[in-house]
Amino acid sequence: MNVSTLNQTEVLGQPAVHIVAPDGAQATVLLHGAHVVSWVPAGAHEQLYLSPTAVAGPGRAVRGGVPVIFPQFEQMGPDTSLPRHGFARTRAWEIDSHHRGREHSQVTLALHDDADTRALWPHGFRLELTVSVGARRLDLELFAENTGQTPWPFAAALHTYLAVSNLANVRLQGLEGCRYRDRLLGGSAVEDHPEKRFHGEMDRIYSQVPDLLLRDGPRRLSLRSDNLPDAVVWNPGPQKCAAMNDMPAGDWEHMLCVEAARIESPLTLQPGETWAGLHTLVLAED
Structure with missing residues (x-):
């Protein structure tokens, strides 16, 4: 090349x-x-x-x-x-x-x-x-x-x-019915909200996640994955963000991590074996 x-x-x-x-x-x-x-x-x-x-x-x-x-x-x-x-x-x-x-x-x-x-x-x-x-x-x-x-x-x-424009404006659709591990509160549960809203710190690992849709005012962003069955949804919230030396204190309101992942079921590759995972983001037309 x-x-x-x-x-x-x-x-x-x-x-x-x-x-x-x-x-x-x-x-x-x-x-x-x-x-x-x-x-x-x-x-x-x-x-x-x-x-x-x-x-x-x-x-x-x-x-x-x-x-x-x-x-x-x-x-x-x-x-x-x-x-x-x-x-x-x-x-x-x-x-x-x-x-x-x-x-x-x-x-x-x-x-x-x-x-x-x-x-x-x-x-x-x-x-x-x-x-x-x-x-x-x-x-x-x-x-x-x-x-x-x-x-x-x-x-x-x-x-x-x-x-994101502001975390309070964000809605995340597609997680309903997915089991998650709550890394803040401990334990696990099944998501029962068809439209997830955010108010501060969050750290969850969702399993067997389908296609997701992030809504932020008029913005529509679809998130699709292949061979990455989990999704991590994370925001540091105001206290943890203020303690970070590489992020302004108020910027927790302007970001949201929605991560395509393989965490709950790690894979083992034998010598010579391969694996691939795909994450696709598509912004809808205005």
Whole structure:
């Protein structure tokens, strides 16, 4: 691939790539963590939240955008010896390929094991994140391959921070009937609200989630996933947000994480096996 055809730039002091579809849809991806930090659909505004005080660098996670979580979520395993949310989001990825078609533009970034990752997690692997934009659609495909000699279990998530006008305006549809684990209050239950509303801190892992619809005033954003059966719904609320050094105190009102994930049922890849999970966001026409 001739990377000179890519628009290479810098965001948060880190190298990044900026892809633009023929219709004007665009996305920006850091090589640090393969972290999507911007998605602007054709004829629309920014859809992702990126903290204005976010930082990036070796070993540091970016507050906002779409962090790649692998091979564990939070410190829930399957390997609790690893750093929180694993290591993929804080590593330098490489540009693998780029394609600009008649209706979309896409870039694939790759990460593979090296001496540093094997010191944390003694396994051979290859990860790819493919980011594709066109019209009012963003596709994120996470691919994993076991390139080593031993099997390994993993969890994964695409930790999507959505920008919202104000949290009080947001309605999330599609969770009714899904069982969830409440990480604030403990225990589990089944969601009984056809339209979820938000008033502050929330941290839930929903299982076997269908397509979702986020409503924010006139805005309609559909969220669909394949092979990522769980959804994490998270907001830090005012107290935790005020304690963060990489997020303004009032910005909890302007973001909501709705993350496509595989957490509750980790998979094990045998040597040579592969897995892929897809997360698709579509902004409805005005």
